[in-house]
Amino acid sequence: MMKSFKKILTALTLSATLLAAGCSSDSAKTSGSSGSDGDKKETVSFTYWGGDFDKKRMEAIRTEFNKENPDIDVKLIQIPSDGYDQKLLTSMAGGSSYDVVQLAEAFNTYAGKGTLEDLTPYMEKDGVSKDDYFSAGMEAYTYDDKVMAMPMRLGAMIMLYNKDLFDKNGIPYPTDKWTWEDFHNAALKITNKKDGVFGVQGVGTWWANYMAYVESFGGSLMTEDHTKFNLDSPESIKGLQFMQDLIYKDKAAPLASDIPKGVDLWTSGKIGMLVDGPWHILSAIANIKDFKWEVAPIPTGEKFTTPLFSNAFAIPKGSEHKDAAWKVVKFWTGEVGQTILAKEGGEVPPLKSVANSDVYLKVHGDAVNLQALVTSVDGAFVPPITSKWGEINKLADTYLAPIFSENADVEKQLKDMKPQVDKMLTEAQQAK
């Protein structure tokens, strides 16, 4: 225990010293390296998160980039996903040593603090049009009407379904026109307690989980201007109630304690419909051998919408190689970079032309209906991320968990939750 305590204190000082260093070294900064005067190679340092898979992609794109831009040397810096936010934060606090950074949920915090370069002028200069990209993807990285990062990979909550279980129960496969009522009926039919089979999985307190239902039912976590709690609106309550009923009334979705530790009910064929992120597609291709499955958009309620997942590349204001950095961002999020991403057949390329081409849609042949994912991204909503996102998520976890794991009264939980979230939202507004 002592150790972790010390670690935290150490981290505290380290960041303190980094901050101090950042403040004092602004003028003396030599940053990057332009090599000798003879060869005019400019170095762009580029940091991203992920594992081997991501490394392979990034290096493949760099190879193509080097062919067109021999005068720019891209230094790729891979950071494991787990420590990425902390690492980036300390480096940004120290005046940032990176020229291009990958961002997702932390975008609003950085943009709000004015630490990111406005990319709009660069886009105008080079004729990069917002309209070529999926609108939700651009919206997620626009702050005060300025584009401050270019989206790299998109995804959305989708529904994977076990075709064998649909066939067995004589239910027609889900379509784009499916409503939550169709979903509910199918869930009831598929659920079979004796075999340990559940109709649905994906009912929980993770933001994308509950927002998928709530937004589709016409509700939302907060009002559109991000100033007030809205999860207690009648529409939101309807969504949450629908989720709770799936667990307690219909017994069609498993409780946490119904899922044996270390067992994936979905890949073992015990789940009819899985409402979750697009990463399940590649995992299903690799792991599911015993049954047939397919992908569909989530059902439609008041409207069709689903939470967007995304990440993007931005240029910190502290970069001293902004023009070269823009070339890098443009290339990675442009056609060549996106095509390399498309060939993985996982996440959706933000560039509409690439996403809608056969390069992406047919990458798995006819085995997987990637069109469902593209449709989902096209209709997706941007999660309401404020600078208090982490804290609001923890509140949601605290107050929504009893609804899904103890059958607590939905309205009562929301009544208790409201003042807490409102307080956070007010603080977020004041911090602006």
Added chain:
Amino acid sequence: MMAKTKQVYSSISKHEKRNFWIYISPWIIGFLAFTAIPFFSSLALSFMQWDIITPPKWVGFDNYKELMEDKIYFWNALRNTIFYALVGVPLSVTLGLLLSIMLSKEIKGINAFRIIFYLPAVFGGVAVLMLWSYLLYPGTGNGDAGLINAALGWFGIEGPGWSQSEFWSKPAVILVGLWGVGGSMMIWLPALAGVPKELLEAAEIDGASRWRKFWSVSFPLITPAIFFQVTMGIIGSFQIFMEPKIMPGNQKAWTDSLMVNLFDNAFTFYKMGYASAIAWILFIMIMVLTVINLVVSKRWVYYESN
């Protein structure tokens, strides 16, 4: 003559002085960089608002005020932490002592037993906690249960829900900590060995029972070790972090400790000032408890020197 000796002496001393500072510098630098500076900067930070990106802003006692009003996280975490200390410390001290008494017997192969019971203290950390969360998995009983509940099931006992139940999630955290109780042998065994054999034999001749021998002879003589274990145990349980972080209850509020709360604020929400305030409250509480412990110890701890 005098002058020469003095000169030689002073040059040696200069040389030695320099060497002294060179040799000791790693520790001084280490102490400054990793203890003293963090210590004082966290005190300063606890009066500031700092999100790492923007410069810190002085807010006076606001962080502390906010903490006192934070019923859902801070007070809840404090309650949980006190539970860990109140229940965990007596259990681990008693169990550690009982185990060590058994392992202090001079029987054949005792060293093998000592090694076996000491081993958990060697393997520690996150990997073991992950294993424990598998072992303690509640399950529904029909083959899905964790190993411990499955084993209980053989005897017709329906195992509790452990981390899935509000009542059992905290005991589960303590139970996992008790697994490493053999580590305290390092303190107990020498203390028990230090009890003079003559005294025990004399008591035996006087017809004292086993219990009497322990209570009237051994116990008073090992009170310093007990005092040490209780003090360290309280400090340790106030800083409990890994167990509730790695195997939290189904609702984290059931198990979150002050350190988990601190970690969340610092590295999830980037509220460094607020987190520092928690660290200082924790520090003050541990300090006060330790002082109380020291004062009370005068009444029951026996040192041979007095």
